[in-house]
Amino acid sequence: MSTYAIQQHFPRASKLAYGCMGLGGSWENNELASTDKYQAQSIIETALTNGINFFDHADIYTLGKAERVFGQVLIEQPTLRDQMIIQSKCGIRFDDESGPGRYDFSSKWIEESVDGILSRLNIETLDILQLHRPDPLMNIEEVAPSFEKLQASGKVKHFGASNMNHHQIAYLQSAIKTPIVANQIEISLKQLGWLEHGVLAGNPNGEHGNFTPGTLEYCQLNNIQIQAWGSLAQGLFSGRDNSSEAHHIQATSTLVNKLAEQYQSNPDAIVLAWLMRHPANIQPVIGTTNIERIKRCVAALEVNLSREDWYKLYVSARGNALP
Template identity: 70%
Template structure:
């Protein structure tokens, strides 16, 4: 398997990323307690023990509590920071007295967001800052100045984006003298738009896909690491009850289970290995905070599906044969 594109910037990065959205308790205003702390501690230690050293945050996760409890663990075990790559995202603003839920790439908001992230995590810098979703009111020169200032000050080492197509990435990159190193998009056996746009090129069946054709190719040509969120489709093919699902989903879940037995691994690992088999060497993000499931997911790094098994999963998950 070829090296990850991100390795030229972060050579020690693991191919699997642990998403931190499940930390800090619920999406409420309840304070962090000892149970939340011990969950985060076990989460971090399990990930590192299995070889996963990349952690993905966002300032909105559990209203900031995910970063806060992660920071509490680092405060008590500061040596852990040197063993990990820490990434966070900003720019989503929830509805408040000033307006509805919205996206904000203004210099003021991004700057104060990074300061808040670093404060909650209790660290001096982020390895990667990602802009969470595209802001149609982005002022390119202003944002470029902001990102340059964040890097010059030492608060951010590298920059990425999330949920952007290649046109948006290229436009942002045109104003930066440093590379955009990652793009985080939804990819799983359930979300197939990233593949279908290529496979259905010139086919009317691909007319209404909500994934911009060329994003995968642009990323591979320009060294932009694709990271996948929603990688396990909330366990749809690896243990969730599918009795009320469509027949093709039931069949796909059964196929995943059969392949897990064939490759001497588990269903979560197969679902991730399918993503990782693509030549773009996608970094799947796993959202579980369950230590045992983290261990199961880590096994994906040891699995390389055959071409035939990969296509078998793709066709099954589509629910119909390829054109």
């Protein structure tokens, strides 16, 4: 795959996405503060100025406040919408009077969720809607008509998945006419399951992994953009205190800093460049609310790690030599 899959649908889509989970203040039912709006505006402007035009939401982020504060910025600066690609997710329901925390891909919940997303974001069309986590009770004969209805009405352009393996995506795709365009999963220099299942094929050491073999390959074959949430590993290798972590984590942090000097870049950029060096053309989703760190992340686009340096990081992060 020579280009990013998402660019087939959105040619101007940035190779980095900004994850909006940190917008809107706390995860409590309180009103948005003026500081929340100022933060959102500053982050949006910084992202766009530095070439990041892809924004990732979910209806649950800060209990809907992430979308609401983003929407407030768009109300005051409506021309920004034309510069953006906006995706959001639905399907996660919190504990309430009706039941425990659960997943819901019923047509009623999907359609109501999209209406809520559009209202909070103050937009008419969502570029991508992702189903947030696999719902064991998903009925594809119910999901498919909802997708068709949402697309026909102009409320959603494209659809994607989040935290799904390739079997689940293929099953969903079998019922819908429009192609699934993205799958967002946890991928980072710390979360290595996406690599380990392939490297440990036929090796007993790989039997306990929780990343279904073939997911990356399926997405590549079917032009599904792989998006990486948790891509910065919460700063584990790029500045966070890791003095209590295992030796191989500390050693990997040291290596990241060494490579940052070697490539005349910075540790955050190296961590992201390692992901982007993979031929699947992974689109990292960064969620930092630190303005300067957003700028540092963009430097990843200028780093092309050698094969040897990529493997140095991989072997160091896994803590053991390859089999």
